[in-house]
Amino acid sequence: MIQTIHIATKEFKDYFISPIAYIVISLFLVITGWFFFSTFFIFDRADMRGFFSLLPLIFSFVIPAVTMRLFSEEMNVGSYETLLTMPVTFADIAVGKFLAALGFTAAMLLPTLFYPLCISLVGEIDLGPVVGGYLGALLLGGAYCSLGIFASSFTRNQIVAFILGASMCFTLTILDKMLFFFPGSVAGLVGYLGADFHFQSIAKGVIDSRDLLYFLSVMVLGLFGTYLVMQEKN
Numbered sequence: 001m002i003q004t005i006h007i008a009t010k011e012f013k014d015y016f017i018s019p020i021a022y023i024v025i026s027l028f029l030v031i032t033g034w035f036f037f038s039t040f041f042i043f044d045r046a047d048m049r050g051f052f053s054l055l056p057l058i059f060s061f062v063i064p065a066v067t068m069r070l071f072s073e074e075m076n077v078g079s080y081e082t083l084l085t086m087p088v089t090f091a092d093i094a095v096g097k098f099l100a101a102l103g104f105t106a107a108m109l110l111p112t113l114f115y116p117l118c119i120s121l122v123g124e125i126d127l128g129p130v131v132g133g134y135l136g137a138l139l140l141g142g143a144y145c146s147l148g149i150f151a152s153s154f155t156r157n158q159i160v161a162f163i164l165g166a167s168m169c170f171t172l173t174i175l176d177k178m179l180f181f182f183p184g185s186v187a188g189l190v191g192y193l194g195a196d197f198h199f200q201s202i203a204k205g206v207i208d209s210r211d212l213l214y215f216l217s218v219m220v221l222g223l224f225g226t227y228l229v230m231q232e233k234n
Contacts (some may be wrong), residue, residue, distance in 0.1 A: 003089075003092040004095050004096045004099070006096070007096025007097065008095075008103070011101075012099075012100040012103050012104060014100075015066075015100070015104050018069075020069075021066075021104070024108070025107075025108050027062070028108055031058055032051055032054075032058065035050050035054055036048075036050060036051045036112075038050075048115060048116060048119070048129065048133055051115060052129075052200075055137055055140070055199070056195060057170075059140055059144050059169065060166060060169040060170040060173045061170070063105065063148050064148045064162045064169060066101055066105065066148065067145055067149050067151070067161075067165060068152055068165060069152070069158050070097045070101065070149055070152045071149065071153040071226075072152045072160075072161045073158060075156045090227050090230040090231060091227060093230065094153075094230065095223060098142075098145055098149055098219075098222075101145040101148065102141060102145050105138070105145060109137055109138070109141075129203060132202050132206065132207065133202070135207070136198075136200075136202035136203045136211075139212070139215035139216075140195060140199045140215065142215065143172075143195060143219055143222070144165075145222075146218060146219045146220075146221070146222025146223050146226075147165055147169055147172075147218070148165035148169070149223070150223075150226045151164035151165035151168065153225075153226045153229040172194060172195040172196075172218075173195055175190060175193055175195070175196075176190070176194025176196055178190075195214075195215075195218070198210075198214045198215065
């Protein structure tokens with residue numbers, strides 16, 4: 001556990017050494033800010049629905065950009081082999097990098113707390129959906145971070161890692177919107193596998209154990225897949 005925390009701390013600090021972190025955060029805030037303030041001022045609608053409804057789609061591309069370097073960069077420069085010589089397990093490395101990526105995602109979301117503050121200044125805000133939305137955002141971010149890390153463990157090329165991660169995250173995001181392609185007998189199951197379905201449920205302020213189990217399951221599967229890839233490459 002101590003080694004996991006050390007790896008997570010190091011990786012989290014490394015994010016803010018690189019200019020890419022600031023570029024990703026800036027792009028995220030520009031995109032989400034535009035969608036929020038367009039409904040706030042142009043459509044005169046003081047709520048967070050527009051922000052949360054588009055968050056899964058935005059995360060599908062932003063989070064793979066956050067995670068693409070975690071393994072790919074180390075394998076490319078040769079520091080991955082050095083890491084393996086240290087007294088750490090594959091699980092320590094995978095979980096440590098996951099926690100760093102999740103921490104960065106939380107830091108990226110932190111400035112968006114300004115949005116509900118704006119709403120509270122001009123009207124009454126329903127805290128249930130706001131709290132549920134941010135909880136769902138962290139769970140969704142955790143699920144996508146685990147998939148992004150899994151993609152990064154496959155290749156030395158960060159662009160390839162980004163494409164693989166974004167493809168998996170985007171597929172989960174739109175899966176419940178593509179049910180007309182599937183027969184009715186499996187449509188319910190396919191819909192359940194869609195990340196957006198579970199996120200929007202939590203974003204309404206409804207905390208269902210099935211939604212929590214879904215996101216935790218994706219995180220575990222992503223990290224376990226990373227663990228298997230690391231074992232295979234060792």
